[in-house]
Amino acid sequence: MSYVRREAVREYLASALWAMPTCAVVLAIIAGAGLSAVQLGAASPFAVLLFQGTSDDARNLLIGIASTMVTVIAVVLGLTVVALQLASTQFSPRLLRTFLRDIPNQATLSAFVATFAYSTAGLYTVGIAGGERTQDYPRLAVSGALLLLFVSMVMLVFFAHHLSHSIQVDQVMKGVEKATLKVIERSFVPGDPGIRMPNPPGGATALPVPRSGYVQAFHVEAFVGALASRGLTARMVPMVGRHVVAGAPLAWVWGSTGRGERPLAPEAGIELHQALVRSVRIGFERTLEQDVAFGIRQLADVASKALSPAINDPYTANQAVDHLGSILAALSLRQQGPHAVADAQGTVRLYVPARDFAYLVDLALGQVRRYGANEPRVVRALLRVCGDLVWFGDAAHRAVVRQYVETLLSDATRLVAQPADRDPLLAEAAAVLEAFDVSSGTTDTAA
Numbered sequence: 001m002s003y004v005r006r007e008a009v010r011e012y013l014a015s016a017l018w019a020m021p022t023c024a025v026v027l028a029i030i031a032g033a034g035l036s037a038v039q040l041g042a043a044s045p046f047a048v049l050l051f052q053g054t055s056d057d058a059r060n061l062l063i064g065i066a067s068t069m070v071t072v073i074a075v076v077l078g079l080t081v082v083a084l085q086l087a088s089t090q091f092s093p094r095l096l097r098t099f100l101r102d103i104p105n106q107a108t109l110s111a112f113v114a115t116f117a118y119s120t121a122g123l124y125t126v127g128i129a130g131g132e133r134t135q136d137y138p139r140l141a142v143s144g145a146l147l148l149l150f151v152s153m154v155m156l157v158f159f160a161h162h163l164s165h166s167i168q169v170d171q172v173m174k175g176v177e178k179a180t181l182k183v184i185e186r187s188f189v190p191g192d193p194g195i196r197m198p199n200p201p202g203g204a205t206a207l208p209v210p211r212s213g214y215v216q217a218f219h220v221e222a223f224v225g226a227l228a229s230r231g232l233t234a235r236m237v238p239m240v241g242r243h244v245v246a247g248a249p250l251a252w253v254w255g256s257t258g259r260g261e262r263p264l265a266p267e268a269g270i271e272l273h274q275a276l277v278r279s280v281r282i283g284f285e286r287t288l289e290q291d292v293a294f295g296i297r298q299l300a301d302v303a304s305k306a307l308s309p310a311i312n313d314p315y316t317a318n319q320a321v322d323h324l325g326s327i328l329a330a331l332s333l334r335q336q337g338p339h340a341v342a343d344a345q346g347t348v349r350l351y352v353p354a355r356d357f358a359y360l361v362d363l364a365l366g367q368v369r370r371y372g373a374n375e376p377r378v379v380r381a382l383l384r385v386c387g388d389l390v391w392f393g394d395a396a397h398r399a400v401v402r403q404y405v406e407t408l409l410s411d412a413t414r415l416v417a418q419p420a421d422r423d424p425l426l427a428e429a430a431a432v433l434e435a436f437d438v439s440s441g442t443t444d445t446a447a
Contacts, residue, residue, distance in 0.1 A: 180295030332393030
């Protein structure tokens, strides 16, 4: 199995609500079979921990536990569906994946179904031997069912606590910010704003998209190796997070001279396309593995929905802007844009497009500006974040933020009608613009 395929399976299982409970059921049945084979005598120091009732008492206990777990599982699933629906309608439908990947929710459901499976499986052996009633039964295994029952009750209380906190908007946005910052720290590929993506020359060969979906990740080592072995150069067409259509060009390939005078042989085209498919993961949804813009999109959705007339919650929008400011500050310390991938000899073989800082700033704060420029408190939140970004990044990053402040100032001047509301905003915006001049002078002096 290729690395891209293993990553796809790992990503799917991380958000599959059935995966961990299924493993828990299997482990519970194995544990029950193992404990059933253990016989402890009356002289054992662990004998006091064994279930002391008759075989009928043990069967009734297991029946009671199984029926209780069915009810509890139904309640937990119902509460989970309510939480998912609330997150989708109140915050953003793109947040559902975050709730599905929540480990405490999966662990709680796993504990419940494991207890049910353990107790139900025990009904085949407790009090029955060879189809006849018997008083001998695995007391240690029945004691294990009691232990699982107490663990399930603790998990139920924990689940209620965790669920009530997980649907709070502060917790939701903090989780998205944390996950996005982790992507920036672990898998963000620095770009080079000076790179100009080459246009495919005449005679270049298009390698088609194998299936429709969203580009989730690039792992281009195999593709670069295939290009290097044939002395070819290529350019990826979509960026991570873009939707692609089956049959459209996924990459253009041409000769290393850049004139495209060497058309690919059919066998070479097939091998290159297979290497490309192994290097690009396409799925039915966007993921956060390499897609920083997706995390920004989630928080921007929360802010935009909070500013809608149906909800009208500017404070939530301000909170989302604060979290977006932390992400933009982390991005300001890195270079954005396309990047070139070289082979082992240092020859550039592949050009990969990526979003620049101006796009990310507009994605994070553009909609908030357009929807909330007539609300003074939202404008203040945007100015506060831009004032913080003054001290991050280089001159190119600050120029992007400064242009955003000027556009915000123009919108606020036009849309905020009352001078008592508008004048303090203009003064605050002027102070932010002055801070840009101060930071530029400080940087120039240090340089």
